Amino acid sequence: MMKDKKKKSKTRFKPLSPIEAVHESAKGLHDAGVIDATTMHEFDALCLTPVRELSPREIKRIRIHEKVSQAVFAKYLNTSVSTVKQWELGEKHPRGTSLKLLNLVDRKGLQAIA
Structure with missing residues (x-):
């Protein structure tokens, strides 16, 4: 007796969050000429990923997860080893750009800023 093997359907696209869906819709409207560039820029700004504060433990966790020394991490972030320490x-x-880069590395890995 043969077992019926059902193929799992694999979606090619990851599901969008509500904010991503709104942004995609706005982009489509912009591409179609329905909304202007200024309005599209406003949608872009609204849909930016928020930058969250990181604790010292989280910063160290990010670096260790990426398997790099403080010196290498500092080079990627364009800062000093002393600052990372x-x-x-x-x-x-x-703060500012450094915090944004750390958030990006946390979400996407060092290759995102390499």
């Missing part, structure tokens, strides 16, 4: 010890806190 201070972040990991909680003596300083990343």
Whole structure:
């Protein structure tokens, strides 16, 4: 007796979050000429991934997950080894561009900023 093997359908696309779906719709409207570039830029800004604060433990976890030394991590982030050490010890806190890059590395890995 042969077992019926059902093929699992694999979707080629990952499901979109509601905000991603709205952005995709806006992009389609922009491409069709229904909304102008200024409005599209406003949608782009609204749909940016929020930048969250990171604890010293989280910063160290990100670096260790990427399997790099503090020196290598500092090079990727265009900062000093001393700054990375201070972040990991909680003596300083990343702000602005550094915090944005750390969030990006946390979500996408170092290859996203290489």
